[in-house]
Amino acid sequence: MLREYALxxxxxxxxxxxxxxxxxxxxxPRWDSExxxxxxxxxxxxxxxxxxxxxxxxxYYEDGSMIWHNRWVTDSGIIECRDALAFPGDPxxxxxxxxxxxxxxxxxxxxDMEPHAGYxxxxxxxxxxxxxxxxxxxxGIHMRWTGGHDARPRHRRHALHGEIHLEAGQHHDLVLELxxxxxxxxxxxxxxxxxxxxxxxxxxVPTFDNVLAPRDTRRSYAVLRGLTSSGGxxxxxxxxxxxxxxxxxxxxxxxxxxxxDQCYAGQAVAAAGSHPLLDxxxxxxxxxxxxxxxxxxxxxxxxGAAVPDQRHLGLRGYPGGYxxxxxxxxxxxxxxxxxxxxxxxxxxxxxxRLDTNGWRAAEAAAGAINHRWTExxxxxxxIDNRAWxxxxxxxxxxxxxxxxxxxxPAQGADWLRLADRITADTTTHALHRxxxxxxxxxxxxxxxxxxxxxxxxxxxxxDPRTVATLNAYLHDLTRDGFAYRFxxxxxxxxxxxxxxxxxxFLVALSLDQQHQPVQAQAWYERTRAACxxxxxxxxxxxxxxxxxxxxxxxxxxxxxxxxxxxxxxH
Numbered sequence: 001m002l003r004e005y006a007l008x009x010x011x012x013x014x015x016x017x018x019x020x021x022x023x024x025x026x027x028x029p030r031w032d033s034e035x036x037x038x039x040x041x042x043x044x045x046x047x048x049x050x051x052x053x054x055x056x057x058x059x060y061y062e063d064g065s066m067i068w069h070n071r072w073v074t075d076s077g078i079i080e081c082r083d084a085l086a087f088p089g090d091p092x093x094x095x096x097x098x099x100x101x102x103x104x105x106x107x108x109x110x111x112d113m114e115p116h117a118g119y120x121x122x123x124x125x126x127x128x129x130x131x132x133x134x135x136x137x138x139x140g141i142h143m144r145w146t147g148g149h150d151a152r153p154r155h156r157r158h159a160l161h162g163e164i165h166l167e168a169g170q171h172h173d174l175v176l177e178l179x180x181x182x183x184x185x186x187x188x189x190x191x192x193x194x195x196x197x198x199x200x201x202x203x204x205v206p207t208f209d210n211v212l213a214p215r216d217t218r219r220s221y222a223v224l225r226g227l228t229s230s231g232g233x234x235x236x237x238x239x240x241x242x243x244x245x246x247x248x249x250x251x252x253x254x255x256x257x258x259x260x261d262q263c264y265a266g267q268a269v270a271a272a273g274s275h276p277l278l279d280x281x282x283x284x285x286x287x288x289x290x291x292x293x294x295x296x297x298x299x300x301x302x303x304g305a306a307v308p309d310q311r312h313l314g315l316r317g318y319p320g321g322y323x324x325x326x327x328x329x330x331x332x333x334x335x336x337x338x339x340x341x342x343x344x345x346x347x348x349x350x351x352x353r354l355d356t357n358g359w360r361a362a363e364a365a366a367g368a369i370n371h372r373w374t375e376x377x378x379x380x381x382x383i384d385n386r387a388w389x390x391x392x393x394x395x396x397x398x399x400x401x402x403x404x405x406x407x408x409p410a411q412g413a414d415w416l417r418l419a420d421r422i423t424a425d426t427t428t429h430a431l432h433r434x435x436x437x438x439x440x441x442x443x444x445x446x447x448x449x450x451x452x453x454x455x456x457x458x459x460x461x462x463d464p465r466t467v468a469t470l471n472a473y474l475h476d477l478t479r480d481g482f483a484y485r486f487x488x489x490x491x492x493x494x495x496x497x498x499x500x501x502x503x504x505f506l507v508a509l510s511l512d513q514q515h516q517p518v519q520a521q522a523w524y525e526r527t528r529a530a531c532x533x534x535x536x537x538x539x540x541x542x543x544x545x546x547x548x549x550x551x552x553x554x555x556x557x558x559x560x561x562x563x564x565x566x567x568x569x570h
Contacts, residue, residue, distance in 0.1 A: 002548040003532025006059060006068045007238055008096070009226025010089030012302075014238035015096060016040055019057040021049040021070050021081050021109075028094045028117075028141055028178045031235045031255045032301050032308075036115045036141055036178060041241050041323055042316030043120030047176065049081045049098055052108040052163070059533055064218040065201035066226040068534070077105020077168065086188065087197045087204075091230060094178040095188045097197070098147075102166035109166075111148060113176070114159035117141040119313050119325075123158035133187060134160060140180055146187050147174035206275050211565040212521070216528060217272070219535050220558035220565075224265050224277055227555050232284035233257035233302040234265055234277075237539075237551035243321035244540050244550040245497055251322040254551045256299045256307050258329075259285055260380065261556045263340035268563035270347035282348045285341050286361035294368035296341075298334040298378070299327065306330055332378040335391040341365045342398025343456055349405040362402050366415055369395045373422055380449045381485060386440040389430040390449035393437070396422050397456035423458070427465075435468040439486065446476050447486045448503035451510045461513045470510050481526040482543045483507050498540030498549040501530055505560035512568050524564050537561065 005024075008015040013033070016025035024040040026047075027033045037045040055072040062069070067084040079102050086095035100109055115124050115138040122139030129135075132149030135142075151162030164172050173190035177183055204225050208217040228234040237254035244250040266281030288304065289296055299307050308326040315323035345362040348354040354362070373395055379388035399419035403412035429441040437450040451473060453459055454466040477484045479492075482499035483506070489496060504527030511520035530541040532548060537557035539550035 001532075002242065002538060002552060004057075004534075005532075005536070005552065006061070006070075006534040007066065007223070007226065007536060007553055008068060008083055008085045009066045009223075009238065010085035010087045011226060011229050012089035012091050013085070013094060014226065015083075015085060016239060017068060017070065017083055019059065019070065021051075023047040023083075023096075025239060026094075026096075027255070029092050029180050030302060031229070031238070033180075034118045034139075035120070036117045036138060038116060038120040038315070040239065041313075041318050041321070043116065043313070043323075044114070044123070045116030045120050046112065046114055047096075048112045049100060049109050049174070051079055052110060061219065061222075061534065062201075063215060064205035064222055065198070066222055067197065067201065071103075074105075074107055077107055078103040079107035079109065079166070081109070084194075084197050086193045087200045088230070092179055092181055093183070094176075095193055096176040096178075097190060097193055098174040098176075099171055099190070099194070100164060100166065100174070101171040102168050104168060106165070106167050109164050111151060111162045111164065111174070112159065113145060113148065113151070114155070115141070115143055115178070119315065125158075127153055127157050127160075142179050142181070142183050144177040144183050144187060145174070146177075147172065147190070204276070206273065208272060208565075210569060211272055211562075212524065212569040213528065213565050216535065217562055217565045220561045221269070221275075221277070223536065223553050223558045224269075224555060224562075227553075228277060228280050229302040231302055231304070232280035232287075233300065233304070234262050234280070234284075234555055235302060236261045236299075236555050237553060239551045241321050241324045242318050242538075242549075242551045245320075250497075251317070251324050252551070253310070253325050253327050254554075256301055256327060256329075257284065258299045259288065259296065259337040260298070260334065260340050261559070263337070263344040264556045265559040266344045267340075267347050268559040268566070270351060271563045272566035274351040274353060278348060278351065279353060281344055282353065282358055285344060286358050289341060289361040289364045290357065293364050294371050296337060296368065298329045298332050298337055298382075329378075329382060332382060333372070333375065333385075334379065334382070335369070335373060335375070335377040335388075336380055336394040338365045338368045339391075339394035339396070339398030342369075342402040343394075346398070346401035346405050349402075366399060366402065366418075369399065369422075370418055386442065387429070388440050389426055389437050390439075390447065390452060392422050392426045392430075393453035393458040394456065395419075396426075397453055397458035400457050419458075431465065434472065435464060436472045437465060437469045445486060446473050448473065448477060448483060448500065448506060449485075451503075451506045455506070455509055455513060467514070470514065474507070478507065480543060481523065482541070483523075483527075494542075494544055498542045499530070500539065501527055501537050501541055501554070501557045502539075502560055504530070505557070505564045508564045509560075509567060517568070520568055524568055528561055
């Protein structure tokens, strides 16, 4: 079950590890590279450290880090496997650390290491052992494995298998190195890598003493930092093709940087303070705007390249899902991305973190809105092209925010006039007869995204349109403390899709903005509990089965958790 999976991440890639100590997903060398371990979506390849005999599982992250402990209580005692990707990550060189520790009593574990690069198409080849260190290749990936000196080849030398016995208090290190180029001459030293990783995580994650839930906020910040590459780009999630609803066709590849999601993360961090992930967001989004202007794509790879076209791999897929890589977002225009970029830049300016290039990028985003705001766009949910109300009002919010901090009053006044013009047009064509915003001029329905304009300052919090929209949304699109995006059809909300966790945090923020702190905190607590033991959020949550749905961890949910934790505290 997804709720039992943890993520190891170093900024450049991530490894998904299950409750049996099985690493079932790892792309190398980058997030969007082909997977070396693909069993999560029905392909070949895994790396498993699992206790011998009967056991009961538990697990936890070390505070403020992406260092994970699988913990098993066995018939003979307690044993843990401490896992991490060496942090900060090297863009070309994967170092995966596993430390097996007999906490109480003597215990044994089995080890299976079976890389299959190319999403499971390339088995391990050229396997050799020299001075207890295994080397080999899997497709274009070079492999070196230290600590498995007693392992033996199996499956025609395409895999390695071994068993390790430890007395109480003993530990044993395994270090797996992967690269698409020749590996360094000297193997990675486990003790040095662990010490460096521990120190780097301590330095990377703020304490967040002044938020509502400091420890959980540190957890979410660590997740976002783990998803953020050295170039500043933050992937939307670590995985692909995990279904939002079994056999419903909603399976997507989220291993790319969505401009909107990165802006959410930057704004969320800014709400809590001037922290490095704000600078990363400004840098990556600004560079894309300066490069592409009003042709800004909704998403990019972490290197700033175009997202590849969507295709199938020919695998079984995760149960109830498919086997998709690439994303059709590469063909879309999303107006709200420009508004979110301006909101991000304004947040940075308020912290005095916007440099000359940032202001140039802000002018490019405002110019794009001026040029393209009348065009239909794909919208926040990437459904079809319409004059989405949320998109236009997000553009308004961005214009108002950047005008408020611009050093030149005349330029700010021009942007405010444009914002007023878009607001007037949207009010004329997309205000429901009941006084709330509707999804688009030709769609009178409600949408959770319509809570965002007031939160971002497109219209005032006490504006009748704001109040009416929130009240109507709470009545029509929430059930039992769970929030939904929009109504798909006449079925009960929970039958059409899972609760959207992003929306739950938006409700908490909206109620806080309306001076309803008790109700706001109730929504916040309900939503942040919708996860498994590793405290990772997926995109959706099934309130009937209490299961997570969709790719994980979903960055924008963790971002809104941080923002809600910061804003509700004040």
